[in-house]
Amino acid sequence: MATITETAPLSTVPLIPTSKADYEYRGPSKVKFDPKIHLNYSPPSKSYTFADLGVPPNGTSDFAVCEPFQLATDAAVLELRRELLQKNTVERRMHWWHRSPACLRGFTVEESPFTHAFWTSPEVIAIIESLTGIEMEISLPYEIGHTNVQVGARGREGIKDLKLKPEPVPSGWVEEEGEFHKVPVDNWHTDSFPYSIVMMMSDTEKMVGGQTAVRLPDDSMLKLRGTTIGSAIFIQGRHLPHAALRAWNTGERITQTCPYRAKHPALRDDTEITNSLQLSYLNELHGQFSKERFLVLKKKCDYMIERLDKAKKEAKEREPDNYDAVIMDNDEVGDMMREMIWYLQVAMQQMGMDPKEGKQGL
Incomplete structure (x- = not known):
């Protein structure tokens, strides 16, 4: 796994420029992304296993x-936020x-170089690996920086006027009621990706609510929210129903996410695009999803080739005169083949391809 790079203490980290x-x-x-300037990691006070949650x-x-x-x-x-709130993003990526x-989602590297550099950095990946205990990698580049934005009284039109620097609402501020006043920022769901970071990008000084709520088997909720700008939670959201709750006493609630998956080839990749199909430019999404699959x-x-070569070598060394020595683990090979077939079938079904149809070679 990658090594966590020490970041500067908060007191020595350069503050937001004021010009x-x-x-x-x-x-x-x-x-340019610099972990010494842009990261200020402090480990979570507690992590929960599935057993802890009864899941x-x-x-x-x-x-x-x-x-x-x-x-x-x-x-x-x-x-x-500079890249998130740029004209092209607000107009074309909402x-x-x-x-x-x-x-707002689907940002390209050209549109949002800092966003991609931040979430794909070895330092951020090392942090999430320290939480899961396994090697991790980006799940689907299209989803890097997916951002949920709370809609205020001015509706989606008001998003383009959000300030670059997040600030608390002034004293005596009262929120106007709009169409989405009582609507969650993102309703109950499970993710299409194995793991996700959810990072708070709004001022939380006066914020009430705005948590990510995790629904437990007994229908109770575990409510979690970053307590400061730049704080986050990490969740294996493919297997935990959760929702982004509306925030109050704040002019905005912006959270940015990034999906990850297990890196080791022997571990299953649960990535799919069920949700993404509703919120994406499909040619972009399908092309990238197919490439990631391959x-x-x-x-x-x-x-598996390496495993089979190793098994054959060991069998010959162990039984040099046995031409029928066992040179592979049938269960391991069978399980991997079935997983790979399943992996392709899921992809074809989600992209509207019938796995049973196709052209036959001559």
């Missing part, structure tokens, strides 16, 4: 979810559906 120009420019960030252990690790932890500095959040009034399958093939 007027820093708050006017909205576009691809010109700042069947269906994931690729025992880790289920954790209490909030500090992850990013104010300077990092400023750059993430989607909505029955579950969520507004989300990359994972290639990794699994390479892993």
